[in-house]
Amino acid sequence: MDKEILDLVDNLNIDENEFNNIDVELSHIERKRIQKNYRKNINKKNNRIKKVAIASGIIITLGTCGFMVTPTLARNVPFIGRIHETLGLTNPYEDYTKYVGQSTKVKGGTYTIEEIMVTPYKSLIAIRITGDEPISDDMFGFMISPSIGGERWRSGRSSGYRLDDNNIVRVIEHSYKKKIPEKADIKIIIHQEATEEKPAIFGDGEFEFKVDFSKGYDEFKSINVNNVYFKDIGLNINKINSDIIGTDIIGTIYAKSNSGDNLGERVFKKYDDLKFVLNVDGKFYGGYTSVTGEFKDNKVKGDMVIEIQNLKVNDIKSAENISLYVYEDKNPLRGYTEENYKEPEMKNSSGVSYSEIMEFRDGHKGEFYKVERKDDVVKIYYKGHEEDLAYVANSHGWIEEGINYFPATTKINEGEFILEYKDVPKDKEFKLSHGRFLNSLTYIGEYKIK
Amino acid sequence: MKKEDFLRELKKHNPKALDYVFSEYGNLIFKVAYSVLNNRQLSEECVNDVLLKIWNNINSFNRDEGKFKSWIIIVTKYTAIDRLRKEKKHDNVIELSNYDKEDNGIEECLEKKELREELLKEINKFDESNKEIFLRRFFLDYSVKDISKVIGISENAVSTRIKRGREKLITKLKGEVV
Numbered sequence: 001m002d003k004e005i006l007d008l009v010d011n012l013n014i015d016e017n018e019f020n021n022i023d024v025e026l027s028h029i030e031r032k033r034i035q036k037n038y039r040k041n042i043n044k045k046n047n048r049i050k051k052v053a054i055a056s057g058i059i060i061t062l063g064t065c066g067f068m069v070t071p072t073l074a075r076n077v078p079f080i081g082r083i084h085e086t087l088g089l090t091n092p093y094e095d096y097t098k099y100v101g102q103s104t105k106v107k108g109g110t111y112t113i114e115e116i117m118v119t120p121y122k123s124l125i126a127i128r129i130t131g132d133e134p135i136s137d138d139m140f141g142f143m144i145s146p147s148i149g150g151e152r153w154r155s156g157r158s159s160g161y162r163l164d165d166n167n168i169v170r171v172i173e174h175s176y177k178k179k180i181p182e183k184a185d186i187k188i189i190i191h192q193e194a195t196e197e198k199p200a201i202f203g204d205g206e207f208e209f210k211v212d213f214s215k216g217y218d219e220f221k222s223i224n225v226n227n228v229y230f231k232d233i234g235l236n237i238n239k240i241n242s243d244i245i246g247t248d249i250i251g252t253i254y255a256k257s258n259s260g261d262n263l264g265e266r267v268f269k270k271y272d273d274l275k276f277v278l279n280v281d282g283k284f285y286g287g288y289t290s291v292t293g294e295f296k297d298n299k300v301k302g303d304m305v306i307e308i309q310n311l312k313v314n315d316i317k318s319a320e321n322i323s324l325y326v327y328e329d330k331n332p333l334r335g336y337t338e339e340n341y342k343e344p345e346m347k348n349s350s351g352v353s354y355s356e357i358m359e360f361r362d363g364h365k366g367e368f369y370k371v372e373r374k375d376d377v378v379k380i381y382y383k384g385h386e387e388d389l390a391y392v393a394n395s396h397g398w399i400e401e402g403i404n405y406f407p408a409t410t411k412i413n414e415g416e417f418i419l420e421y422k423d424v425p426k427d428k429e430f431k432l433s434h435g436r437f438l439n440s441l442t443y444i445g446e447y448k449i450k
Numbered sequence: 451m452k453k454e455d456f457l458r459e460l461k462k463h464n465p466k467a468l469d470y471v472f473s474e475y476g477n478l479i480f481k482v483a484y485s486v487l488n489n490r491q492l493s494e495e496c497v498n499d500v501l502l503k504i505w506n507n508i509n510s511f512n513r514d515e516g517k518f519k520s521w522i523i524i525v526t527k528y529t530a531i532d533r534l535r536k537e538k539k540h541d542n543v544i545e546l547s548n549y550d551k552e553d554n555g556i557e558e559c560l561e562k563k564e565l566r567e568e569l570l571k572e573i574n575k576f577d578e579s580n581k582e583i584f585l586r587r588f589f590l591d592y593s594v595k596d597i598s599k600v601i602g603i604s605e606n607a608v609s610t611r612i613k614r615g616r617e618k619l620i621t622k623l624k625g626e627v628v
Contacts, residue, residue: 009585011578014523018600022481030480030494035472038501042465197463 080115080126080171093117093124096216096244100209107203108132111190114169118213119243120179120220123148126171127190129202134165142202143191144172149184151176155290155305173245177303183212219244221316228324228447233270234300237324240278240449242316249278249287249306249324257298267300273329275390275441276306280319284409284417285311286394310406310422322450327390327441331361352378354432358391362440366392366415368432378421378430380407386415387441395434397421405430457515460508468505475519479526486530486591496533500526524590531591572619583608584615 026034080097096117103112109131117124123146129135146153153174160170188207194200220243228237234255241248255267271291278285285308293302316322347356350373358366366384373379382392389409397405407419424430459467476497483496503525511521573584583601586592594612598605 009524009528009589012524012582012585013517013520014527014590016478016519016523018596019478019481019485019523022485024481024484024490024493025477026480026494026497030490031472031476034476034494034497034501035469037498038468038472038505039465041502042463042468042505195463 080117080124092244093216096219097124097126098211098213100211102207102209104205104207106205108201109166111202111205111207113188113207113209116186116211116213117216117245118148118180118211119216119245120222121176121241121248122243122245123153123174123176123180124171124245125174125188126169127188128163129168129170131166131201133201135162135168137162141193142170143193144170145189145191146174147187148176149181149186151178151180154292154303175248175305175307180213182217183210185210216244219313221313223316223322223450225324225449228449230270230274233267235271235304237447240316240322242311242313244313246307246309247278247285247287247311247313247316249276249308251304253291253293253300253302253304255300257295257300271304275327275329275394277325277327277390277393278306278308278311279321279323279325279446280311280315281321282410284325284389284393284411286390286392286406286409308406309404310408319450322448324447324449325389326444326447327387328444329439330442331439351426351428352380352430352432354380355434355436358382358384358388358434358438359436360385360388360438360440364440368434373424373426373430376423376426378405378424380419380421380432381412381416382419383416385440387443388415389417390441391435391438392417392419395419395432397424397430397432399424399428399430457508457511457518460504463505468501471504471522472501475522478519479522482523482526483530486527486534492533493530496526496530499533500529503529527590531589534591569619573615576615576618580611580615583611587612 080093097115098117100113100116103110109129112128112130113125114128115124115126125144125146127142127144129142141158144156144158154177156172156174158170158172160168162168186207186209190202190205190207192200192202192204220241222242223240225237225239228251229235234253235251236254237249237251239250241250253267271289274289276287276289278287287306287308289304289306291302291304293300345355345357346353348354349371352371352373354368354371356368358368360366364385366382366388368380368382370381371379372381378397382388384392389411393407393409395407397407399405405421405424407421409417409419411417421430453470456467456470460471479497479500480493483493483500484490487493487496500522504522507525511518513521573581576584579601583597586597586600587594592600594605594608598608601608
């Protein structure tokens with residue numbers, strides 16, 4: 001709208017009563033859509049990119065969580081895995097983290113690399129940010145870029161918590177395409193994200209030091225995969241890497257385009273439609289899929305990684321049978337329609353909050369029909385169609401403190417499963433999150449890996 | 451963020467302030483848009499446009515908080531009318547009941563960038579009462595009947611003032627207005 005027109009109408013008044021005869025209201029789904037749109041437009045830099053388009057260059061993912069207030073910590077208290085300790089759980093990283101304790105002063109405050117943990121393809125770095133002034137909760141995130149032994153990171157996610165008004169901690173997990181050396185130089189660049197409206201308060205910081213990563217580095221298993229290839233999108237699943245942080249299924253993408261076949265668009269859409277579930281000795285695990293790559297000279301080249309956070313190296317090492325289940329969403333319909341949308345009815349049982357019904361666009365419904373909770377384990381029972389497994393295995397749960405949980409799913413009968421979540425503090429409300437108005441999936445096949 | 455600070459926070463481009471605006475005024479914006487567009491999808495898109503306009507132009511709002519709602523309504527109505535014009539052009543539709551050849555000339559001039567500035571300058575020189583009539587008629591698409599209700603003068607008086615205003619503009623712009 002022209003500024004001139006805005007100035008012109010500045011003194012005009014219109015009473016809302018003029019619209020009393022207009023009997024319309026925004027529906028819930030319209031509100032959600034609008035909110036999503038404007039937030040995306042005004043907050044582009046804060047968005048978490050979950051899937052990336054096949055485009056030129058490498059695209060990276062970085063997510064953020066909210067802050068949890070905790071009392072001031074002494075310097076020798078662990079940072080990585082601290083949230084587990086606070087909740088009375090075992091710190092899964094305690095034996096593997098290395099204390100660094102290096103600081104650098106920048107404009108606005110100080111950065112301190114507190115702890116680091118490295119596996120052959122991942123790193124966890126805990127950084128304390130100390131402000132000369134109090135740090136507000138709505139401050140934009142920090143981009144933390146490590147390079148270990150010359151290997152640059154491929155994707156990352158972060159979480160954080162507050163120590164006090166002037167101190168926050170960010171714990172960042174990075175994945176690397178190539179193997180990190182066991183003993184290496186590490187370089188870390190820290191940059192505070194900013195916009196024109198909200199400039200950075202902290203200056204950039206850089207670190208460089210040598211570290212021996214043998215702690216945790218040896219807790220690693222890699223399995224080569226030879227028989228999983230999807231010709232139409234050029235996807236080759238190459239290996240499974242597993243460490244103390246989680247398990248990654250890694251694939252490469254290579255496809256040549258014929259003129260006018262919209263290869264880039266087609267390939268990307270296919271990745272959106274494919275769902276993968278890993279079966280390890282009868283337990284099913286879903287994962288978070290990310291794709292990076294480029295479309296250039298009529299070729300698509302890239303990588304795909306399926307990250308399974310709750311499947312650790314010991315499970316993979318001891319496994320006798322491993323196979324990959326693949327499903328595809330072949331239904332072109334997506335999303336809610338206003339006619340179908342109703343607020344889900346939430347149920348609470350044994351401190352577990354969940355919506356009983358999982359609805360599908362073809363009309364079938366699955367039901368979370370029973371909850372069991374004992375000590376730090378939550379079990380939720382589901383009955384639906386057999387193919388619902390791909391969604392069920394990705395139904396994550398969470399507690400208020402910001403820990404996300406992913407299930408190990410077992411099958412009872414055809415279309416009937418138990419979702420098991422471990423290390424859930426028994427006095428915390430556990431909330432289950434699952435999709436709604438999902439597209440039904442088609443089972444593509446089972447690919448034997450081990 | 452405190453509710454009473456939302457305007458200040460909006461000017462600082464705090465996203466929570468825009469969330470607040472949407473939660474408080476979202477339905478009103480939708481209603482106003484719908485009153486023009488008579489279509490849910492277009493009205494939803496209009497709500498989106500309006501929120502972004504509020505975000506980008508909030509520093510143009512210099513009145514007290516009590517006038518904020520009225521300002522939002524004006525921005526919405528103008529945005530919806532603009533959208534309706536584009537939709538009509540696209541569909542090549544002219545609603546005969548609202549067709550007034552002489553008024554159409556003014557609207558066409560507003561759409562021509564080079565004439566718009568001149569026109570706006572001249573309208574800004576009108577006295578407050580006539581300026582309001584003109585703004586409601588040509589920017590906010592009020593009918594003569596609705597203007598008469600709001601301003602509190604007869605429909606004939608409104609029509610006469612619009613006619614005189616138009617003639618003034620014709621004189622000033624030397625025949626470039628139809």
